[in-house]
Amino acid sequence: EDQVTQSPEALRLQEGESSSLNCSYTVSGLRGLFWYRQDPGKGPEFLFTLYSAGEEKEKERLKATLTKKESFLHITAPKPEDSATYLCAVLATDSWGKLQFGAGTQVVVTP
């Protein structure tokens, strides 16, 4: 059975304190891995898509990487506006578009 597990569940950072979030997955075949940001009461906001092991994507203070079993979202020198829940989702090769989400990592960045 396909599974997506994110760790840690919650992360509290000081402004400027870099850290990494983990997403480990088990899927029969990976079509793509997606990172989203979700603010309270809002819809997921697309950040990155990764398709193959070794791939990296970067946007401002965020960098996503992918291996055959897991993905990392690195937050470099975070600011308070980076506070959000970060969601990882996988799309399996046998699916038409069913994203399977992890439970998310809630990140709080304090000044």
Add this chain to the structure above:
Amino acid sequence: EPEVTQTPSHQVTQMGQEVILRCVPISNHLYFYWYRQILGQKVEFLVSFYNNEISEKSEIFDDQFSVERPDGSNFTLKIRSTKLEDSAMYFCASRSGGEQYFGPGTRLTVT
């Protein structure tokens, strides 16, 4: 920047009543989705829709649920007879390429 819109933002209904949640996907997108998120839980896939038919659905999407694209711009989710456990945020998403873009959600409260 084009975005997915959803109405209403909040719907309160009594158990057993029918509700219709509405979405306007991004205009040149061809693939449409509904997800839901029960408070404090993961985002869960409900259904995908392409070329005026359902391409994939989850176990949650039983006979009480239906989807429709009544015209060239709207995409709707109907719940025929709501249950208390249908209370959740419902998100519409659409895509043209690999990534899905989500709307802001409709909070459905069943009393």
